[in-house]
Amino acid sequence: MPARNEAALEFLLTRRSRPAKTLVAPAPSREELRPILTAAARTPDHGKLEPWRFIVAEQPAMARLAALTEEAGARLGKSPEDIAKGRGQFDLGQLAVVVVEVQRDSPKIPPLEQTYSAGAACLALLNAALAAGWGANWLTGWVSHDRGFCTAAFDLADNERIAGIIHIATESSAPPERPRPDPDAITTWMSE
Template identity: 55%
Template structure:
């Protein structure tokens, strides 16, 4: 039985029980327009942010941004001596991108708010962004890929400082009409401990 102080939202719960991402490589046009995206971003930013530090920043990618990033990823792969597979994986999501939001974890100096909580806030923002875009009727897929974890790439691509990392790149566009089969979900009996004894 739900709390007497808060009304249950069966539709929202049903969405959470069945939500899954489609592969971004299957997304097509159209994508949200500027007003739709602003609404999605506004909803997504209602995220746990202890201390109101806003320890993140967002970059919206569209159009030529993707070809620039694909070329940067390829150049970085070559600098690292990467083979054709590493190059293809580096270019992959950028070659096929239509619209994406890069969530940069940008921790702030604080004596009160631990770094871990600030980084987790960025992850929560990524998940909120997936939920907001999906609830608005769009496909959403949270990716990173090896270039996003490479300090040289992220410095050139997203002007990240040494303290900043890429929490996620959330692609938002039109999903396929038919989703691939769902993946197996975690077994509660295996991962949930009920109590400390």
């Protein structure tokens, strides 16, 4: 029988993201964030390409990101409601780690596998923040997919895009549990 890590299994069976709008100060310090980033960097990475990197947006940067979101929304013709929702994550944000997917030329590792690895880095970062006792939420939204915003806000190169924006701060209220998928309904067993 393999050795079980009951605490880790219990965490994974009960983990729950915290809505970004419920996250308040304080956010983790750079020292407190380092082990969370270290855990996220242990993400499965076929070919050791490191097809992701992190940009930490601390609270003082949030006002600039909110303004850039407003500019992007106006340029794209977004409704006032969409603009308000898009900038809300920055207006309320205390700290966010932007996980940037970095597509690297590789004769062996297809681009889609690099995308999967960047998504895995987002989940690893989210889970590490939650395991460290912080509230955390993985967001994207229309602004994350706008090249103009990504260039102005984060100076992303042509081979880079946002995989996720992980907001991390103090949980102000515990969210209620939500319905989860039934494993039996989404699992096919193959014995031959």
